[in-house]
Amino acid sequence: MKAVRTYNSQLRQSQAEATRERILAAMAELYERDGEAATVRAVAERAGVREITVYRHFPNRDELMKGLWAWLNRKHGVTVGMPETAEQLVAQIAPLFATFGAAPAHVAASLRTPEGVKVRNSLNADRSEAFLTILADIAPDLAPDERRKAAAVLQLLYSAHTWISMREQWGLDDAAAAEAAGWAAEHLIADLRARGSAPIRPGEAGPADKEAQS
Numbered sequence: 001m002k003a004v005r006t007y008n009s010q011l012r013q014s015q016a017e018a019t020r021e022r023i024l025a026a027m028a029e030l031y032e033r034d035g036e037a038a039t040v041r042a043v044a045e046r047a048g049v050r051e052i053t054v055y056r057h058f059p060n061r062d063e064l065m066k067g068l069w070a071w072l073n074r075k076h077g078v079t080v081g082m083p084e085t086a087e088q089l090v091a092q093i094a095p096l097f098a099t100f101g102a103a104p105a106h107v108a109a110s111l112r113t114p115e116g117v118k119v120r121n122s123l124n125a126d127r128s129e130a131f132l133t134i135l136a137d138i139a140p141d142l143a144p145d146e147r148r149k150a151a152a153v154l155q156l157l158y159s160a161h162t163w164i165s166m167r168e169q170w171g172l173d174d175a176a177a178a179e180a181a182g183w184a185a186e187h188l189i190a191d192l193r194a195r196g197s198a199p200i201r202p203g204e205a206g207p208a209d210k211e212a213q214s
Helices: 002-037 040-047 051-057 061-076 086-102 104-112 114-122 124-138 144-157 160-170 174-195 207-213
Strands: none
Touching (some): 040 051, 061 104, 061 114, 086 174, 104 114, 104 160, 114 124, 144 174, 160 174
């Protein structure tokens, strides 16, 4: 009997995942054609499900848009997530930029279309938390406002904004852009580890820099 219950549970889960996939595929088709005008009702019709089924998977439009962008990321191979440590941040820049290079149109749309910007902005809280956690580990003596400045710079290096700027303005390929961003991140992280509580501002060297200058 237990085996039957397990089978039924797995079957329901598999069916739910297949339904979610149909909903997201339908949303992708409609969104490419209609943009923001794509409605939940139209998505339900295209996916062959009831409108309430869409809402069971995605309680509101913002959740549907986040799901769509994650689905498009997977489809295009943009699967590198947020780093958890400073070492991981540096190590993941190369594979991250490589996935951007594999889907340049999708990445550009995420930066330049109103819909893409909206979805990116919906991840701001998670993004900020990830990089501030790294800063708390490598620079525990920095004041909170100073950590936020440093986190912002490191996050920018680990982003599609940096990748696309190096690609379009400087003609760097994915590997060269990743080397440059990784080099900058390594130097910033080394400075932050040795900085103590010195503020993040021009001319305010950390202990390691002061010793090198003396």
